[in-house]
Amino acid sequence: MSTSTTERPPTPGRPHRRRRLWTALAVVAVLLVLAAVVGPRIYASVQEGRAAAPLVTGGAAPAAAPSTAATDPALEGGWTIAPGGTAGYRVDEVLNGQDVTVTGRTDQVTGDLVVSGGQLTAATVSVDLASVSTDSGRRDDQFRTRVVDVARFPTADFALTAPVPLGGLDVGASIAVALPGTMALNGATREVQLPATVERTAEGSVTVTGALPLTWADFGVQAPDLGFVSVEGTGTIEFAVTAVRA
Template sequence: MYLDVPSIRKPCVYRTVKITVALLAGVAAIGAVAVVAVPIVARSVNLDPSALVQQVVPTVFAAPEATASATGSDTTNWTLDPSSTVAYRTDLAGRITVSGSTNQVSGAIALSDDRVTDAEFMLDLATLSSGDGVRDSLLQALVAATGENTTASFVLTQPVALGEAGSTVTVPVVGVLTLRGISNQVDADAQLSFGGGTGTMSATIPVDLASYGISLADLGVPGDTGVAYIDVDLVATPSD
């Protein structure tokens, strides 16, 4: 029996083209999340969304001597331990979870009268890693596409109360999160514990991508919720 080989392979070619287009849409969506879920900057800084370079202005810890006089003699300053991490994650159309993290985080925390009065952290988006070579390459390419705007930070804007020394409490926190040079207030629940020379601060911050000018629907991900999450796990020790 004679088989018409071209007629058999033709549908496969069409399917291949469709799959390729779908994958490219997915790549674009992952890129949007990578650029979104991690850019973060400082309190009370109004930035031009078109600016290539994010101007990070530490609001509390720029000068230690100024901090002590501004916050009172009972204030204790804490610096972040190298074990601190910041991560991002999101589900694309409820099917694929994209995530990445970094431990190259800098920042500081100030305590006064059993309260966290100030807290901020900074990171470079280019240090994010997913643990997967292919996705890491894609992530870095997309971060590079943001120009020189790869610095990110978060600043607490309202003091929060601590529990007894060494105990863990869950409290609402309010701060400023900046993505792509756009600053917005964010709210989250944080777990805090300070005592015995060690402090921890953990939170999951929901991010409305549309408020930062990001639409996954425009990138071929219909039905996506447009929500990403910043997972923060900070470990701090008293400054010398």
């Protein structure tokens, strides 16, 4: 008695399905490589477009020598920072080797100034850190918790520590000054020289703009480093405010 085996015919279309599967896997691999290489560049270009323009044109104002010109008596007395001022930070990130500039902004800025004897003799400025925002809510959450302990230290504060001459600040004129003072941030207070430009407007107000370079570690701030994205250890605090008669 003999037995015979019957060969099973090949399944139609199986080689074609395998080729399609390998082709699809190859396409996915290429897309992943492109996402890893091109994605950060696209993100960087988009973020650069979203970064707010510097509040100080051309960088921080240089310190100016004290002016001997007479000061208008109309400047004498108390001033207060009007609503609508702007303050925030500017910092560089590195995303997979691509440089990205990030800006945080808030209009919650308060303060007072005093001019006496032709000099700025007192000045305090406070910025509400909890209201500082960027274009990313997730980044803002990190800033308010891991970067700066906003719950414990809700404001950044500048206080003038020595008089600054304002001679020559006529209506329509501007002068560059260096404001000696202290900066309090994240529970640390440091002495700083704040470069600023003071301008007297035709409307009777005074605008003050400035940019202060900082090393975050000086204020106990740990710049985030998540591997694929890291934040530079230095940055700039920027502000533009208008003072009106108190």
